[in-house]
Amino acid sequence: MDTISKKLFERACAVLPGGVNSPVRACRSVGCDPLFIARSEGARLWTVDGQELIDYVMSWGPMILGHSNPVVREAAIKAVGNGTSYGAPCPGEVDLAEVICQVMPDVDMVRMVSSGTEATMSAVRLARGYTGRDKIIKFDGGYHGHSDCFLAAAGSGVATLSIPGTPGVPDAFVEQTLIAPYNDLAAVEQVFAANPGQVAALIVEPVAGNIGCVLPGEGYLAGLRKLCTEHGSLLIFDEVITGFRVALGGAQERFGVTPDLTTLGKIIGGGFPVGCYGGKREIMERIAPCGDVYQAGTLSGNPVAMAAGLATVQELMKADYAGLEKRTLAFASELKSILEAKGQDVILNHVASIFTLFFTDRPVNNYADAKTANSGTFAKFYAGMRARGVNLAPSGFECAFTSLVHTDADLDKTLEAARAVEL
Ligand SMILES: Cc1ncc(COP(=O)(O)O)c(C=O)c1O
Structure with missing residues (x-):
C-alpha cells in the first residue's frame, strides 16, 4: 500500500x-x-x-518528561515571543548554567553549544590544549558524536551499519585515538603504559549507551579515575545520555566518581538542539575569551533552547x-x-x-x-x-x-x- x-x-x-x-x-x-x-x-x-x-x-x-511536555512547551513559546536568536548573551544561558553547576557539584563552569557532538569535540580540544598532549583514549563501541577523532571503533550508527571506520577522516587523526575494550581496566593500564606522557584525556560514556545499554562493572569508573590521575590525563565523562537520566546529577552522582570534564546534551535541551561541556574552573578558564583554546558558536546559548532546557531541568528537580x-x-x-x-x-x-x-x-x-x-x-x-x-x-x-x-x-x-x- x-x-x-x-x-x-x-x-x-x-x-x-x-x-x-x-x-x-x-x-x-x-x-x-x-x-x-x-x-x-x-x-x-x-x-x-x-x-x-x-x-x-x-x-x-x-x-x-515525555513529548511536548506542557511546561517546557510554554517556556519555549514564551521565549519565541521575545525573539529567536540574539547573537548576544541572554538571561536563560546563565540560569541553565547555574542549575547544571548546582546539580553537578564538581562542574564549576560550562560552555553551551548546540549538540552533543560539539560538546565532546570541544571537550577534547580543551583537554589537549590544557595538557599540551595529543592522544586520547576512547572505548571500543563508545560513541561520542561524529567528529573525526571519535570515528575509530565507534558505536551507534557506525556499529549498526557495520562501518569499520569512515572515509574522509585522515589516518593521522584517528592515529591519535587509542582504543580499549570497555570494562577492562588492565587494558586501559596497558594503553597508558604504552603511551607515557602522551594521553591528553580518556573519554568514556560512564554507562555505555551506544552498543545497547552496558553498565560499568564494580569499581571500573573509580579505576579509570585513578589511572587518569596517575598519568596526568583528564577524565571526560560523556554524559550526553546519562546526564539528568541515570540520576539528576548524572552518572557522576550515581556512581560517586568525579571526572575533570563532563559533556551533556539531549535532556538539557528539552527537545531543542543543545549540548554543553563543563568542569573544573581551572580547566574551563582555558577556553576563549578567558584563555587561548578557541571554540565558538552562532546559535550557542540560544534563548529558546535555553528556556526549554531550563524548564526541563527544573521539572526534573521535582521528579x-x-x-x-x-x-x-x-x-x-x-x-x-x-x-x-x-x-x-x-x-x-x-x-x-x-x-x-x-x-x-x-x-x-x-x-x-x-x-x-x-x-x-x-x-x-x-x-x-x-x-x-x-x-x-x-x-x-x-x-x-x-x-x-x-x-x-x-x-x-x-x-x-x-x-x-x-x-
Ligand atoms: C554518549 C553520546 N555522546 C555524544 C553524542 C552526540 O550527540 P549529538 O547527536 O547531539 O551530536 C551522542 C548521540 O547519541 C551520544 O549518545
Whole structure:
C-alpha cells in the first residue's frame, strides 16, 4: 500500500542521502522503511498516516518528561515571543548554567553549544590544549558524536551499519585515538603504559549507551579515575545520555566518581538542539575569551533552547527518579520473560530509565559481547512491535528509554504487543 510515509520517503531519498538526516533513522538494519512523524505528545508519536505508537526512543533520550511536555512547551513559546536568536548573551544561558553547576557539584563552569557532538569535540580540544598532549583514549563501541577523532571503533550508527571506520577522516587523526575494550581496566593500564606522557584525556560514556545499554562493572569508573590521575590525563565523562537520566546529577552522582570534564546534551535541551561541556574552573578558564583554546558558536546559548532546557531541568528537580527506575525495571523484566517464553535467550541490561534486551545468552559487558546478539531476531521483534503500535529504536545496538509519563496502561499495552509478536 502506498502510505504517506512511503511517498515522503521516496521524495526524501531524492534530496536527502538515504532519505534521512541521521543514518540509523533509515531503519536499514531492521529491513524497514522509516515512519514519518506528524505529532508527538506524552509517551506517544503519531505518524503522518495516523498510526499511534507508544514510544521508547523518546528522540534518542531527551524526552524524559515525555513529548511536548506542557511546561517546557510554554517556556519555549514564551521565549519565541521575545525573539529567536540574539547573537548576544541572554538571561536563560546563565540560569541553565547555574542549575547544571548546582546539580553537578564538581562542574564549576560550562560552555553551551548546540549538540552533543560539539560538546565532546570541544571537550577534547580543551583537554589537549590544557595538557599540551595529543592522544586520547576512547572505548571500543563508545560513541561520542561524529567528529573525526571519535570515528575509530565507534558505536551507534557506525556499529549498526557495520562501518569499520569512515572515509574522509585522515589516518593521522584517528592515529591519535587509542582504543580499549570497555570494562577492562588492565587494558586501559596497558594503553597508558604504552603511551607515557602522551594521553591528553580518556573519554568514556560512564554507562555505555551506544552498543545497547552496558553498565560499568564494580569499581571500573573509580579505576579509570585513578589511572587518569596517575598519568596526568583528564577524565571526560560523556554524559550526553546519562546526564539528568541515570540520576539528576548524572552518572557522576550515581556512581560517586568525579571526572575533570563532563559533556551533556539531549535532556538539557528539552527537545531543542543543545549540548554543553563543563568542569573544573581551572580547566574551563582555558577556553576563549578567558584563555587561548578557541571554540565558538552562532546559535550557542540560544534563548529558546535555553528556556526549554531550563524548564526541563527544573521539572526534573521535582521528579521521582526512584519510582521511574523501579517501574522501568519491572517492565523490562516482564518483557524479558515474555521473550524467553518464546524460546529466546535474552540478556537484560538496565539502569534507571534505560534498558536493552540483547538476544544472546552471553552477559553483555562490552562491545564484543553486544555483537553476539542475534540481529535477525531483533529485526523481527522490531517489525512485529512496530506493526502493533510500539516504537523501538531500529537497531539492537541502541537503548530503550522510558519517560515519567509512560503510564501503566502504556507499559501493559507494550507487553501485550510483545506477547503477540512471532519470532
Ligand atoms: C554518549 C553520546 N555522546 C555524544 C553524542 C552526540 O550527540 P549529538 O547527536 O547531539 O551530536 C551522542 C548521540 O547519541 C551520544 O549518545
